[in-house]
Amino acid sequence: MKDPFRSGPPATAPRGRAVARGAPDNPASRFERVRTVALDDAPEVQDDDSGEAPPVPTLYLRDPTRTLLAHNESPDLGFDTSLNPYRGCAHGCSYCYARPTHEYLGFSAGLDFETRVLVKEEAPALLRKALSAPGWRPRVVALAGVTDAYQPVERRLRLTRRCLEVFAEFLNPVGIVTKSSLVARDADLLGELARRGAAAVHISLTTLDRALQAKLEPRASAPRARLAAIEALAAAGVPVGVMVAPVIPGLTDHEIPALLEAAASAGARFASHVMLRLPHGVKEIFAGWLERHVPLRREHVLARVREMRGGALDDARFHARMRGTGTYAAQIHALFDLTCRRVGLAGERPALSTAAFRRPQDAQLALFQARG
Numbered sequence: 421m422k423d424p425f426r427s428g429p430p431a432t433a434p435r436g437r438a439v440a441r442g443a444p445d446n447p448a449s450r451f452e453r454v455r456t457v458a459l460d461d462a463p464e465v466q467d468d469d470s471g472e473a474p475p476v477p478t479l480y481l482r483d484p485t486r487t488l489l490a491h492n493e494s495p496d497l498g499f500d501t502s503l504n505p506y507r508g509c510a511h512g513c514s515y516c517y518a519r520p521t522h523e524y525l526g527f528s529a530g531l532d533f534e535t536r537v538l539v540k541e542e543a544p545a546l547l548r549k550a551l552s553a554p555g556w557r558p559r560v561v562a563l564a565g566v567t568d569a570y571q572p573v574e575r576r577l578r579l580t581r582r583c584l585e586v587f588a589e590f591l592n593p594v595g596i597v598t599k600s601s602l603v604a605r606d607a608d609l610l611g612e613l614a615r616r617g618a619a620a621v622h623i624s625l626t627t628l629d630r631a632l633q634a635k636l637e638p639r640a641s642a643p644r645a646r647l648a649a650i651e652a653l654a655a656a657g658v659p660v661g662v663m664v665a666p667v668i669p670g671l672t673d674h675e676i677p678a679l680l681e682a683a684a685s686a687g688a689r690f691a692s693h694v695m696l697r698l699p700h701g702v703k704e705i706f707a708g709w710l711e712r713h714v715p716l717r718r719e720h721v722l723a724r725v726r727e728m729r730g731g732a733l734d735d736a737r738f739h740a741r742m743r744g745t746g747t748y749a750a751q752i753h754a755l756f757d758l759t760c761r762r763v764g765l766a767g768e769r770p771a772l773s774t775a776a777f778r779r780p781q782d783a784q785l786a787l788f789q790a791r792g
Contacts, residue, residue: 442514502565505543505564505583509537511640513640515698519701560774562595584613598624619772664693667694669696695744
């Protein structure tokens with residue numbers, strides 16, 4: 421078996437073609453004190469005569485962390501414990517609010533975030549250790565809370581699936597948010613957990629426009645594939661919903677009715693949405709993306725963002741950062757709620773249960789004691 425921790429384009433990338441990226445470069449980290457600035461008249465360096473910049477390969481790095489579960493006290497989230505098998509995300513979504521987390525590792529929120537992916541290869545073992553601990557209190561664990569647990573390399577590494585095997589072994593409830601159709605691969609494990617009220621999945625949908633999606637989320641699953649994943653999970657008995665996220669003002673907001681209708685037709689049972697967030701360096705990365713791909717809409721989109729963020733491009737306050745404020749945000753919420761009622765997605769997402777939780781070693785001990 422080849423070592424999966426290698427540099428170079430993934431196996432699915434066409435040979436001789438650059439891998440699509442969401443960020444064009446590496447903006448300086450907010451933690452850096454010394455910055456380099458390119459001269460306007462400096463020549464660009466090419467590695468061939470094509471006239472195109474050389475492709476940036478994806479590098480997978482071993483993450484030696486010995487702790488796995490993260491905890492938060494945010495009132496904006498529906499969970500207080502999360503598990504992220506990967507840090508960084510090769511999906512390369514230009515708007516991703518998680519990009520600045522890479523700066524804590526000494527990387528940039530730009531290209532580094534999508535081309536320097538850290539892999540927690542001990543995640544399944546660390547999860548089993550955590551759930552086996554006497555002090556573990558059964559609770560819902562979000563998989564994943566920051567970066568996508570089903571990004572492209574998961575097809576080979578299967579870390580997320582092996583973590584789900586642990587969750588199924590302990591029957592500890594797990595909730596998943598992903599924009600990858602790969603989640604349907606694990607319908608068997610999710611179905612097993614769902615029969616105990618211990619699993620639910622949100623499929624994230626931003627747009628149904630394949631051409632726009634390919635630029636906005638260059639290495640994420642196509643919209644049609646995500647809808648197929650909803651169908652597969654629903655058929656397996658897994659409670660599955662749609663998360664319209666992010667709603668990008670002036671670019672994707674008009675698609676809300678069509679997105680919800682398509683998800684409901686595919687078998688989604690509940691829905692939620694999140695307004696576009698642009699924390700820290702994501703402001704410049706996303707503004708640059710607008711300039712490259714939809715330059716005529718750039719100012720309109722940013723003006724709408726400022727309208728729902730109190731005149732700024734970001735508002736980090738609890739209760740406001742996910743929903744925005746003002747008239748425009750209120751109109752979006754009203755449209756979303758009205759459409760949900762019309763297409764049958766107005767129900768609450770299922771409350772996951774810890775009632776079935778078990779420690780396999782305890783069950784084995786009880787069996788031995790009974791035989792004795």
